[in-house]
Amino acid sequence: MITGESDVLLVIDVQNDFCPGGALAVPRGDEVVPIINRLAGRFANVVLTQDWHPPGHLSFASAHPGRRPFEMTTAAYGPQVLWPDHCVQGTPGADFHPSVTIPHAALVLRKGMRRTIDSYSAFYENDRKTPTGLVGYLRERNLTHIFLAGLAFDFCVRYSAEDAARAGFAVTVIEDACRGIDMEGSVAATHRSFESLTIPRVWENDFS
Numbered sequence: 615m616i617t618g619e620s621d622v623l624l625v626i627d628v629q630n631d632f633c634p635g636g637a638l639a640v641p642r643g644d645e646v647v648p649i650i651n652r653l654a655g656r657f658a659n660v661v662l663t664q665d666w667h668p669p670g671h672l673s674f675a676s677a678h679p680g681r682r683p684f685e686m687t688t689a690a691y692g693p694q695v696l697w698p699d700h701c702v703q704g705t706p707g708a709d710f711h712p713s714v715t716i717p718h719a720a721l722v723l724r725k726g727m728r729r730t731i732d733s734y735s736a737f738y739e740n741d742r743k744t745p746t747g748l749v750g751y752l753r754e755r756n757l758t759h760i761f762l763a764g765l766a767f768d769f770c771v772r773y774s775a776e777d778a779a780r781a782g783f784a785v786t787v788i789e790d791a792c793r794g795i796d797m798e799g800s801v802a803a804t805h806r807s808f809e810s811l812t813i814p815r816v817w818e819n820d821f822s
């Protein structure tokens with residue numbers, strides 16, 4: 615594969631809290647950093663996303679008395695996993711991993727700012743209706759093929775890939791530039807979803 619002017623690398627949530635030592639660490643999440651740095655060098659267009667919650671966010675178990683992280687709750691828009699407090703606006707945990715080096719990234723898109731709605735996807739919040747504005751940004755810039763990398767494979771990368779495909783973009787997931795949480799078979803479910811949407815999975819070595 616050779617990347618072109620209409621391709622964009624969308625880097626999902628490579629933040630301290632999602633890396634080992636962070637509040638919601640994805641196992642071996644930090645391993646994606648050098649891979650993504652190398653990949654970013656192949657793309658003229660790069661967008662970074664940043665999970666960016668206010669204190670007391672609805673997705674935090676701590677906001678629900680008596681509930682614990684990784685339990686399910688029901689939000690107004692449907693089922694919602696309760697997470698440890700993570701990526702609180704302006705805290706070190708919300709910062710990008712310090713080794714992320716992508717100075718030519720054109721946009722940092724923050725998501726999950728509304729206290730009562732979580733946002734796994736870079737495109738729509740978890741109510742599936744509230745847009746982040748990213749579809750409009752990509753369309754206006756004539757970026758038609760989205761390559762996805764980042765954390766976590768089976769949540770924010772998955773939802774972003776699915777929404778991008780539904781919005782009509784060509785979508786490719788760079789598998790070795792992602793790491794997953796794998797809750798109750800969520801990685802296998804992600805692979806099945808990508809197959810059903812014919813979203814290809816590639817590896818860094820596929821780029822030349």
Ligand SMILES: [Zn+2]
Pocket residue numbers: 665666667673700701726
């Ligand atoms: Zn979050």
